[in-house]
Amino acid sequence: MGYSFTDRWGVGISLGYVNKKDYISHFGFIPYVRYTAVKWNNVNLFVDGAVEVGFGKIDDDYDSKYAGQKFSGWGVGLRPGVSVNLNPNCSFVAHVGNFGYESNKYEDYKANGMTTLNLDLSDIDFGLYFNF
Secondary structure, eight states: OEEESSSSEEEEEEEEEEEETTTEEEEEEEEEEEEEEEEETTEEEEEEEEEEEEEEEEOTTSSSTTTTOEEEEEEEEEEEEEEEEEETTEEEEEEEOEEEEEEEEETTSOOEEEEEEEOSTTSEEEEEEEBO
């Protein structure tokens, strides 16, 4: 969900939930600022500057030292993407990769942080965005 200030700048909030059987359940909250660099008909290329906050739990049966652990995390970063405007208020959006910093804290372990740079198809997401 977002609000466009101009045809190039906007802000919004993404909510996400992941539940992968025998691995993880995770809820995330991501406010972002979007700059649209290229506009061509109904297709836009953009970059989101985002702050992510999330929490979840690793499945008890997952083969890892983190098995059964609850965790929380945060991150900041830039995410390139493409949007297809279906109408003035709704867009199909895909992000590919990211560049940023993230930190996770598991209940029985110290927080760990890392810088990320990933611009391939191993980090891709899709969604519908509603603009007001």
